Amino acid sequence: MSLNTADVVIAGGGIVGSSIAWHLTAAGSKSVLVIERESAQGKGSTGKSMGGVRAQFSTPVNIQMSLYSIPFYAKFEETLGHPSGYRDQGYLFLATKSSHLDYLRANMDRQRALGLNTVRTIEAQEIANMLPPLRSDDILGGSFCSTDGFVDPYSAMTGFMARAIEQGATLWKKTGVTGIERDAQGICAVKTTRGTVATRTVVNAAGAWAAEMAKLAGIDLPVEPLRRMLVPSEPFDDFPHSSPMVIDMSNGFHFRPEGRGFLLAWNDPEEKSSYNTDFEPAFIEKILTLAANRVPVFENLAVNPKRAWAGLYEMTPDHHAILGPVPSVQGFFLANGFSGHGVMHAPATGKIVSDLILHGKTAIVDDASVLSIERFAKGQLLHETALL
Numbered sequence: 001m002s003l004n005t006a007d008v009v010i011a012g013g014g015i016v017g018s019s020i021a022w023h024l025t026a027a028g029s030k031s032v033l034v035i036e037r038e039s040a041q042g043k044g045s046t047g048k049s050m051g052g053v054r055a056q057f058s059t060p061v062n063i064q065m066s067l068y069s070i071p072f073y074a075k076f077e078e079t080l081g082h083p084s085g086y087r088d089q090g091y092l093f094l095a096t097k098s099s100h101l102d103y104l105r106a107n108m109d110r111q112r113a114l115g116l117n118t119v120r121t122i123e124a125q126e127i128a129n130m131l132p133p134l135r136s137d138d139i140l141g142g143s144f145c146s147t148d149g150f151v152d153p154y155s156a157m158t159g160f161m162a163r164a165i166e167q168g169a170t171l172w173k174k175t176g177v178t179g180i181e182r183d184a185q186g187i188c189a190v191k192t193t194r195g196t197v198a199t200r201t202v203v204n205a206a207g208a209w210a211a212e213m214a215k216l217a218g219i220d221l222p223v224e225p226l227r228r229m230l231v232p233s234e235p236f237d238d239f240p241h242s243s244p245m246v247i248d249m250s251n252g253f254h255f256r257p258e259g260r261g262f263l264l265a266w267n268d269p270e271e272k273s274s275y276n277t278d279f280e281p282a283f284i285e286k287i288l289t290l291a292a293n294r295v296p297v298f299e300n301l302a303v304n305p306k307r308a309w310a311g312l313y314e315m316t317p318d319h320h321a322i323l324g325p326v327p328s329v330q331g332f333f334l335a336n337g338f339s340g341h342g343v344m345h346a347p348a349t350g351k352i353v354s355d356l357i358l359h360g361k362t363a364i365v366d367d368a369s370v371l372s373i374e375r376f377a378k379g380q381l382l383h384e385t386a387l388l
């Protein structure tokens, strides 16, 4: 690839751009250029993620994206020679109302019908036996999927990119995409802080900044940034480190083991869309209250506020990704709006987007067009309610 031309330009070098670069080059593309404005990869949302991966979703397309992605993470090292950090410790949803149980059962029927055979309902007593320190007096039961779990997002991202480069891709760091040029046929070039690159295909992989990127191509993209905060604890041994991701459905508090401690998360419903990534010290008291409510021994969790952090979710109106070509701008592809699921769905996104670029169709989901940007104009929004 000469430096001023590329078959495909991927704008954004997070886990999504990296997976697309790997999938394209694994399918034989050689002229793939990834452009990242930061001096290192991972400074966007990927480096801030909790790394949870689950197939316990409510819509077929999200379930199918996980059914490609989680086995992909399980075989990542075999395929790419680089660790993804996948740990199959599961996701455990705790139901405290009968409506939660109905909801989990309906989702589970859909998940099983699509081929997920590692998900099951779990009785309150089994939950209490599995995690004795949990307060279980109000738990009615739940659902557990043993192949859900966690990955190391930074490691997966760098693995995708390192192998993509070996397969012929180029990564430009410290380079901003500043313009997207069009001619009568559609996309014709990308302007960057390193000069202009002639190309007929651009993929928007700009994470929480995707709407700004789309504007450069004259497109209104309904993706908004939303701050999420995570609080890691200091080492703590009074709760099992073999624990799955535990989700308290009564309030959305969730946590998982991380290192010798635990990583605590809760999505504050008061949070408003913005690019603010400052960690709010007052959040620690809120989350520790929720933690001690579900796990009384967490009253003794030590937390160093300096180790807590915030990052951005990239939200869409229906909490589903927006993937695929933009019909009004030939050559412009979207890989955006993961609404908090971009790490777990990065492998599927790489496959879907590279299939759509190279072949115009994909087989890994029944109907990729449900994720098209056109759904907003047509009023055909999807509804994912299994949100974290």
Ligand SMILES: Cc1cc2nc3c(=O)[nH]c(=O)nc-3n(C[C@H](O)[C@H](O)[C@H](O)COP(=O)(O)OP(=O)(O)OC[C@H]3O[C@@H](n4cnc5c(N)ncnc54)[C@H](O)[C@@H]3O)c2cc1C
Binding pocket: 011, 012, 013, 014, 015, 016, 017, 035, 036, 037, 038, 041, 042, 043, 044, 045, 046, 047, 048, 049, 050, 051, 052, 053, 175, 176, 177, 178, 205, 206, 207, 208, 209, 213, 228, 229, 230, 310, 311, 312, 313, 314, 335, 338, 339, 340, 341, 342, 343, 344, 345
């Ligand atoms: C606190 C938190 C917890 C999360 N937990 C989970 C989880 O458990 N599981 C899960 O699956 N997901 C989780 N997510 C979501 C996940 O991190 C994101 O969906 C995912 O990282 C998105 O990847 P990306 O590559 O699209 O975006 P990013 O990693 O943000 O990459 C986009 C890149 O584009 C670059 N860029 C932007 N504009 C330009 C430009 N003009 N020119 C050049 N480069 C540009 C940015 O610098 C950035 O590096 C979490 C997110 C947060 C914040």
